[in-house]
Amino acid sequence: MRNLRVWQRPTLDAVAARAGVSTATVSNALNGTGRLSETTRQRVLASARELGYAPASTARALARGGTGVLGLTMTTYGDLPVPYTEIPYYAQLALSGIAAAHERGYLLMVMPSSLSPWMWLNTPMDGVIHVDPRADDPVRSLLRERGIPMVCDGRPPQPHWCDAWVDTDYDAGLSLMLDHLTEAGARRIGLSLPLHDDEYPHLIERAYASWCAERDLPVLVEEYASLPDYFTAERDAVSRLLNRDPRPDAVIGVYSDSGHNILAAARHHGLRVPQDLLVACISEDSDYATTTPPVTTLSLRPDRVGDEAVDLLIALINARGGVDRHRLVQPVLTPRRSTRRPVRRGNGTP
Numbered sequence: 522m523r524n525l526r527v528w529q530r531p532t533l534d535a536v537a538a539r540a541g542v543s544t545a546t547v548s549n550a551l552n553g554t555g556r557l558s559e560t561t562r563q564r565v566l567a568s569a570r571e572l573g574y575a576p577a578s579t580a581r582a583l584a585r586g587g588t589g590v591l592g593l594t595m596t597t598y599g600d601l602p603v604p605y606t607e608i609p610y611y612a613q614l615a616l617s618g619i620a621a622a623h624e625r626g627y628l629l630m631v632m633p634s635s636l637s638p639w640m641w642l643n644t645p646m647d648g649v650i651h652v653d654p655r656a657d658d659p660v661r662s663l664l665r666e667r668g669i670p671m672v673c674d675g676r677p678p679q680p681h682w683c684d685a686w687v688d689t690d691y692d693a694g695l696s697l698m699l700d701h702l703t704e705a706g707a708r709r710i711g712l713s714l715p716l717h718d719d720e721y722p723h724l725i726e727r728a729y730a731s732w733c734a735e736r737d738l739p740v741l742v743e744e745y746a747s748l749p750d751y752f753t754a755e756r757d758a759v760s761r762l763l764n765r766d767p768r769p770d771a772v773i774g775v776y777s778d779s780g781h782n783i784l785a786a787a788r789h790h791g792l793r794v795p796q797d798l799l800v801a802c803i804s805e806d807s808d809y810a811t812t813t814p815p816v817t818t819l820s821l822r823p824d825r826v827g828d829e830a831v832d833l834l835i836a837l838i839n840a841r842g843g844v845d846r847h848r849l850v851q852p853v854l855t856p857r858r859s860t861r862r863p864v865r866r867g868n869g870t871p
Contacts, residue, residue: 540568592646593631596653609805610823617827648834656718670837676720685846687829689821694852695728702771711762711769715747759786771799780816800859815857825850
């Protein structure tokens with residue numbers, strides 16, 4: 522008879538031994554408590570992940586009067602359904618948040634955007650990550666009534682001194698993208714910008730305008746209504762940019778489908794990408810690797826945002842001291858052919 526090995530649940534001692542720390546340090550790292558360096562905390566989490574260790578949090582949470590459940594909520598737009606799970610940024614954010622919560626012994630419940638006010642106020646949760654808070658945000662107002670810890674993905678448009686949030690460093694991201702375009706020869710870079718009441722487009726516009734001012738380059742912005750049909754609205758905005766005289770030699774967009782919209786507008790105007798126009802956008806959509814041509818993208822790193830948001834929320838739940846309540850994640854640029862000028866031959870043709 523074959524000798525079958527029985528899988529045994531990894532122990533706290535095993536995680537401590539692998540990480541080279543005490544069991545108390547492991548417990549603090551997983552619970553978001555204690556005064557640990559970020560290096561130590563990450564080493565413990567990596568060791569727990571490698572061993573497949575997950576603390577049994579439900580009993581512990583109940584012992585302290587909690588539920589062991591975190592909520593991930595999306596902002597609402599009245600009765601307009603928003604398919605968040607079909608948008609790569611939000612899908613990656615939710616998956617990374619779930620993984621980070623499980624590593625720390627919590628469940629993470631992704632809540633639909635159509636819940637009634639009664640459900641927002643009564644669903645059992647120890648804390649909430651609220652995504653894309655708006656200026657007039659009914660969900661955020663209801664959640665604040667509950668008095669439970671809340672972390673925002675994105676900076677609130679009307680900040681309060683006690684707000685806790687995780688966001689991407691847009692100044693760094695826009696500099697990466699715009700510097701890349703100027704290195705490719707662009708000098709008139711247009712921006713298609715959504716009109717919206719969250720802070721995202723305003724931060725993007727400020728970062729873009731500041732970058733242009735520092736280099737004495739023109740600010741070329743066309744705004745468009747993001748609801749209800751931002752596809753058509755953005756293509757019209759890009760067309761307005763391309764009708765300028767002189768027209769931009771590069772255009773960037775800030776939504777997931779912006780690259781597709783800019784390519785469509787360029788084709789409509791008979792412009793070749795990248796020969797006549799450079800194109801880039803902020804997106805997590807892997808399809809941009811196979812468009813014609815492949816489009817340069819800036820990733821806002823929703824995987825890191827989700828992980829940081831869970832870590833910050835658990836720190837607030839456990840009243841961890843010395844916590845930075847405002848965290849910035851560094852973006853990543855992926856250059857592709859849409860921003861690569863063709864090499865010209867001796868006769869001046871590409």
